[in-house]
Amino acid sequence: MTSIRLAIVGLGKIARDQHLGAIEATSGIDLVAVASRNAKLDGVACFSDIEDLLASGIAIDAVSLCTPPQGRFSQAKAALYAGKHVMLEKPPGATLSEVYALEALAKSKGLSLFSTWHSRAAAAVEPARALLGQRKIRSLSVEWKEDVRHWHPGQAWIWEPGGLGVFDPGINALSIVTRIMPETFHLVASQLTFPANRAAPIAASLSFETASGIPVGAEFDWRQTGPQTWDIRVETEEGSVVLTHGGSRLFVDGEPRMVEEDKEYSNLYRDFVSLVAKGASDTDFSPLVHVADAFMLGRRIQTEAFED
Incomplete structure (x- = not known):
């Protein structure tokens, strides 16, 4: 080819x-x-x-x-x-x-x-998925908090309808969770915080559960300064499984299992070459479905105006 x-x-x-x-x-x-x-x-x-x-x-x-x-x-x-x-x-x-x-x-x-879901291409995602397929999960929690002024300076579109607001990074977490969880989950409650002058949320608090009743929670916030937080913690009957740094690092039962440099986008383009060669597509829209549900069930809270 x-x-x-x-x-x-x-x-x-x-x-x-x-x-x-x-x-x-x-x-x-x-x-x-x-x-x-x-x-x-x-x-x-x-x-x-x-x-x-x-x-x-x-x-x-x-x-x-x-x-x-x-x-x-x-x-x-x-x-x-x-x-x-x-x-x-x-x-x-x-x-x-x-x-x-x-x-x-x-x-x-x-x-x-x-x-594409670039966070799914992070190094620790597939090892975590394989591990969780062998364990009995009790709960999963997401903490995804970053500084919008650092990562999206001057990007006005992100605050407009369709720009997703805090779900622009939050959907990265959901792309990982939808990949690593052995069963599907659905939203049961959503609280969205909107700046008084913006059409998209700056923070979100979400509660999901799986068909078997496993609780899944997510906290997204765009107002965190200093060190950034991109963590997913899974509690299982056999111990904890934790992905940090956006899915590039994996800790199992408190011990480091994997620490890798960021190769997410290289992995995506490798996969695109493979898809084209096979005449195939990859169109998993489930992370966007969860974001849409968050807006549908979202209880709106207004906070102070935000200026970048």
């Missing part, structure tokens, strides 16, 4: 921080073009938007959409209608109906659609 000729759409913070280096480090895929309203990249063809890119006639096989979720549906649809495989940065879209529509469209065109 020849290398996939890839175009990135949206050359913002996440593309520069994660995607560019991961593409360069991954065999079987080459970056040949970029579409961005406000940025250019040396050494590749540059366009102002995906429409100009697709109309240019430049030879590409796939696009990686790194734009905000609002408006991404039209970009993904255009790429699929043009016969291009599509990789979606998380979250895969602004609504459930649009991502399921993209799934159906990709299938009808015989193209690969990859709904």
